[in-house]
Amino acid sequence: MNIQLKINMNDKLFIRDPEQSELGKKIILHSIQLIHKNGFEAFTFKKLALDIGTTEAGIYRYFENKHRLLIYLTAWYWSWLEYQVTFQTNNIKDPAVKLKQVIKLLATTVEDDNSTLYVNESILHQIIITEGTKAYLTKRVSEDNKDHLFKPYKDLCALIGNMILECNPDYTYPKSLASTIIEMAHFQNFFMNNLPSLTDFGQDKNEAEIVKFLEDLVFSSIK
Amino acid sequence: MNIQLKINMNDKLFIRDPEQSELGKKIILHSIQLIHKNGFEAFTFKKLALDIGTTEAGIYRYFENKHRLLIYLTAWYWSWLEYQVTFQTNNIKDPAVKLKQVIKLLATTVEDDNSTLYVNESILHQIIITEGTKAYLTKRVSEDNKDHLFKPYKDLCALIGNMILECNPDYTYPKSLASTIIEMAHFQNFFMNNLPSLTDFGQDKNEAEIVKFLEDLVFSSIK
DNA sequence: TCTTGGATGATAGTAACACTATCTTTGCAA
DNA sequence: TTGCAAAGATAGTGTTACTATCATCCAAGA
Numbered sequence: 279m280n281i282q283l284k285i286n287m288n289d290k291l292f293i294r295d296p297e298q299s300e301l302g303k304k305i306i307l308h309s310i311q312l313i314h315k316n317g318f319e320a321f322t323f324k325k326l327a328l329d330i331g332t333t334e335a336g337i338y339r340y341f342e343n344k345h346r347l348l349i350y351l352t353a354w355y356w357s358w359l360e361y362q363v364t365f366q367t368n369n370i371k372d373p374a375v376k377l378k379q380v381i382k383l384l385a386t387t388v389e390d391d392n393s394t395l396y397v398n399e400s401i402l403h404q405i406i407i408t409e410g411t412k413a414y415l416t417k418r419v420s421e422d423n424k425d426h427l428f429k430p431y432k433d434l435c436a437l438i439g440n441m442i443l444e445c446n447p448d449y450t451y452p453k454s455l456a457s458t459i460i461e462m463a464h465f466q467n468f469f470m471n472n473l474p475s476l477t478d479f480g481q482d483k484n485e486a487e488i489v490k491f492l493e494d495l496v497f498s499s500i501k
Numbered sequence: 502m503n504i505q506l507k508i509n510m511n512d513k514l515f516i517r518d519p520e521q522s523e524l525g526k527k528i529i530l531h532s533i534q535l536i537h538k539n540g541f542e543a544f545t546f547k548k549l550a551l552d553i554g555t556t557e558a559g560i561y562r563y564f565e566n567k568h569r570l571l572i573y574l575t576a577w578y579w580s581w582l583e584y585q586v587t588f589q590t591n592n593i594k595d596p597a598v599k600l601k602q603v604i605k606l607l608a609t610t611v612e613d614d615n616s617t618l619y620v621n622e623s624i625l626h627q628i629i630i631t632e633g634t635k636a637y638l639t640k641r642v643s644e645d646n647k648d649h650l651f652k653p654y655k656d657l658c659a660l661i662g663n664m665i666l667e668c669n670p671d672y673t674y675p676k677s678l679a680s681t682i683i684e685m686a687h688f689q690n691f692f693m694n695n696l697p698s699l700t701d702f703g704q705d706k707n708e709a710e711i712v713k714f715l716e717d718l719v720f721s722s723i724k
Numbered sequence: 725t726c727t728t729g730g731a732t733g734a735t736a737g738t739a740a741c742a743c744t745a746t747c748t749t750t751g752c753a754a
Numbered sequence: 755t756t757g758c759a760a761a762g763a764t765a766g767t768g769t770t771a772c773t774a775t776c777a778t779c780c781a782a783g784a
Contacts, residue, residue: 294731301732317640322770333733338772408638415631417540419695428696435699450701451714454689457699458718461688462681469680472642473651476658476680478673491674495681498721517760524761545741556762561743 283393285357290425291350294340303396304330305340306354309347314401318348318409345416349427352413355406356430358391358399359383360437373444378493380438384463385488407464435460446500455499459492466491506616508580513648514573517563526619527553528563532570537624541571541632568639572650575636578629579653581614581622582606583660596667601716603661607686608711630687658683669723678722682715689714 289295296302308329313321321344323337330336341347362383367376388403414428422428438456442449449455466477466488474480479487512518519525531552536544544567546560553559564570585606590599611626637651645651661679665672672678689700689711697703702710 299731319639323772324770333735334772335734335774336732339731343771411634412638414696415634415691416542423696432696432698451717452701453698454692454700454702454714455718457688457692458681458685461684465680465684466677468638469677473637473646473655475655475676477677478675479677491677494674495678495718495722498724499718501721522760546743547741556764557743558745558763559761562761566742 281393282395283358283361283391285354285361285394287350287353287357288426288429291346291353291427292341293338296340296350301330301332301336302340304332305337305347306351307396307398310351310398310401310405313348313351313405313409318344318405318412345413348409349413349422351402352406352410353427353430354397355399355402355410356434358394358397360430360434362388363434363437367441373441374497377438377441377445377496380441381459381463381492381496382489384460385467385492386485407468410464411461442496442500449500451499455496459496462495463488463492504616505618506581506584506614508577508584508617510573510576510580511649511652514569514576514650515564516561519563519573524553524555524559525563527555528560528570529574530619530621533574533621533624533628536571536574536628536632541567541628541635568636571632572636572645574625575629575633576650576653577620578622578625578633579657581617581620583653583657585611586657586660590664596664597720600661600664600668600719603664604682604686604715604719605712607683608690608715609708630691633687634684665719665723672723674722678719682719685718686711686715 284297287295287297294302296305305326309321309326312326312329316325323334323341323344327334327337341350363380366383367379370376370379388399390398390400414422414431416422435453435456438459439452442452442455466479467485469476470479470483470488474483478491507520510518510520517525519529528549532544532549535549535552539548546557546564546567550557550560564573586603589606590602593599593602611622613621613623637645637654639645658676658679661682662675665675665678689702690708692699693702693706693711697706701714
């Protein structure tokens with residue numbers, strides 16, 4: 279089976295759709311590599327252009343600025359992850375089993391998905407851990423939200439929130455618990471690898487421990 | 502009673518101690534105002550100098566760059582908060598009551614503390630919500646951690662972790678739960694005010710709801 | 725076959741940002 | 755009174771974050 283996955287992106291995220299051209303795809307591919315390598319702060323369109331072999335102006339024809347590109351990458355990731363969640367929980371009847379599967383998907387290193395050609399999901403996952411929150415932790419968040427730039431994130435959160443309600447329809451905080459496990463899946467991972475004393479996983483640095491912590495957190499809460 | 506609170510800062514955080522001079526104190530005072538007003542990305546030493554009525558070079562004599570200044574402000578805040586936590590939970594015997602008090606301190610708007618003259622804790626709290634994680638979500642995190650720049654944050658986390666253990670010595674994830682409630686006290690607040698559909702507090706935007714959510718989360722987990 | 729328009733390349737330019745350097749002035753302290 | 759450190763004043767450099775313009779190239783349509 280050779281299926282290709284096409285994620286529809288909100289067209290306010292870009293000036294010209296990067297999926298519609300070779301240069302556009304290169305921008306996505308190389309920006310993921312560069313941001314991963316040097317971090318978002320050190321990432322510039324000049325360096326990206328040099329890396330690709332095009333010019334700065336060329337990049338600006340696709341994205342307004344690097345912050346928009348970051349929002350694009352995060353939006354792409356959340357959309358892809360929502361698809362993964364839907365796919366991987368399909369046909370699971372027991373809502374608790376379903377929720378465990380989701381936690382695993384959130385907190386475990388993703389394998390590179392070959393049905394998307396110019397995105398390395400594994401590296402993108404690393405970027406989301408370190409840079410993901412910077413997409414919305416800005417003064418522009420409300421404006422950007424009005425343009426629906428964070429819809430994929432909110433959709434995933436709503437999906438998980440509903441799964442929580444499936445487990446316990448009386449639980450009072452499904453959405454907050456959903457956003458908590460999404461963010462903590464990433465933060466605990468970052469802490470484990472960089473500031474281990476903030477976690478209980480410092481010894482073996484094992485993602486499975488994060489999964490166990492989150493499962494304990496969630497299932498204790500919804501009981 | 503007129504007591505003044507002096508927080509001892511790691512001297513790797515600055516080039517010249519801002520608490521030792523008028524100009525230094527102005528830098529702290531005005532940087533808090535400017536970052537709060539325009540956000541950390543738009544904040545520059547040029548603008549800060551103009552705001553204070555000094556020159557760019559003057560600021561650079563105190564702080565290496567704006568990122569170091571941000572780490573300074575966050576470190577100050579966490580130290581101050583640890584003091585508040587210690588003070589406000591003093592003489593409370595029941596560990597559960599203690600922990601509830603801590604959650605309230607974390608998730609509730611702080612009043613400006615008049616025992617610190619040139620820091621407005623209330624505004625600083627807002628900054629920490631939006632910009633706090635940017636202090637450590639960088640490529641430099643390990644180096645900065647080696648210089649103990651995040652010690653106040655880690656100390657607070659350890660303190661709360663120990664309170665959790667006081668409630669239940671058998672709980673497996675005290676440190677991760679501590680870092681979770683610290684971060685979530687802020688994230689849920691940010692979401693409530695900016696991306697409300699990620700929370701269950703969209704209607705009345707009441708911080709007391711966040712407190713209830715966190716209490717439920719914590720006490721369900723440690724049972 | 726010609727042409728036309730859209731994508732790209734090449735080049736240039738500007739304002740702001742992130743510093744560094746140097747020299748002068750000020751104020752207080754030995 | 756001299757001396758020294760903090761602060762002010764000014765200048766300069768390389769980089770970042772764009773914007774503008776003009777040339778080229780290529781594929782689709784007339």
